[in-house]
Amino acid sequence: MTADVTTPEELLAAVRSGAAVRDPLLDEDDLRDTDLAGLDLRGGSLAGADLRGARLDRAHISATTLTGVDLREADLTDVVLTGVDLSGARFAGAVLGDTRFEGCRMIGTSLRGMRGLTASFVLSDCNLQLADLGDLSLRGLRISGCDLSEADLSGSDLREVAFERCRLRGTVLRAARMEQADLRGCDLGEITADTPHTLRGAIVSPAQAGAICEALGLSVLE
Template sequence: MTSDVITPEDLVAAARAGQPLHDVRLDDGDLRETDLAGLVVEGGSLAGADLRGTRLDRAVLSRCSLAGADLREADLTDATLTGVDLSGARFAGATLGDTRFEGCRMIGTSLRGVRGLAASFVLTGCNLQLADLGNAGLRGLRVTECDLSEADLSGADLRTVDFERCRLRGTVLRAARMESADLRGCDLGEVTPETPGALRGAVVSPVQAAAICEALGLTVLE
């Protein structure tokens, strides 16, 4: 089904029928507590939509915009979002069990207070600059090729998180749990005297360790 302007009823009908939607337009739509389980959308925009409490479990969303959308208390269990613009979207209280975010634009997105974050949760190739993940439970997660520059991870549980080729330039890690978090291969940005405290317990490479020692005024000799 292809549509320029679509109604909430159209979305519900398409989800129930298992009918994919292409290039939809429903900016600022009121979709609160709507059952959109299994919805498939490719292209278009739901920017600014009110999706509080909405069922989006098993949804497949690609190349569309949810910029500024309100997804608080929404259920995105087993949902897959690929190339979706989620800039400024809010996920407080949302259920994200086994949710996949792949190549998404998540600048300034708020993931503070999400539910169901577990090791199966996927973040791959996403731009999370300035995102708010304060106090998020990310233990055991694999985060691959994501840009977390200037994101807020203060108080987050990052134990055993595998950060693969991520950017952590200016990332706020105050009071984060970093035990066994693997930062090897990551861009840590400018190393300062405060860096060792922020990274306490993390796994770093010899090159990163040397840079940290240099910031502390230490000389490492082989």
């Protein structure tokens, strides 16, 4: 069963009835504190919508435009977002326990201040260029196939994070905790004399270690 949705009231009615929502157009709408738990949403656009404090737990959202959406203080526990455009979205104070972001466009998204992360939180194949992930505790998580170029991870706890096939070109890692962060297989971008200090404690590959030594003016002989 699917429902045609053009107003916030119709969206809420669809969720309450258990109907799937397809291709709604709710740009800029006020959905503050709305109970959308279990929402099944595919396509459409809620660009710029105000979802502060909304309940979205157990929602499945795919191929939807959520650019600039305000999700501060929202509950996104157990939410699965696939192929969603979240560029410029704000998540301060949002609860994201067991949330999955898969193949999402998250350019300039602000995740600073999100809460409730667990070991099953997933960031996979997402574009996080210029995103703000500063001062987060991501310890022990797995981040795979993500582009974090020029993203801000300053002050974050990245200990034991497994970065798999990630791009870290120009990523800001100032004051981040990097002990046992696994960077093997990642694109670290330009290696400079500051790189050893920035990556202190991280795990790198022999090729990456050689590039770092070269940046320091050292020669590695076998």
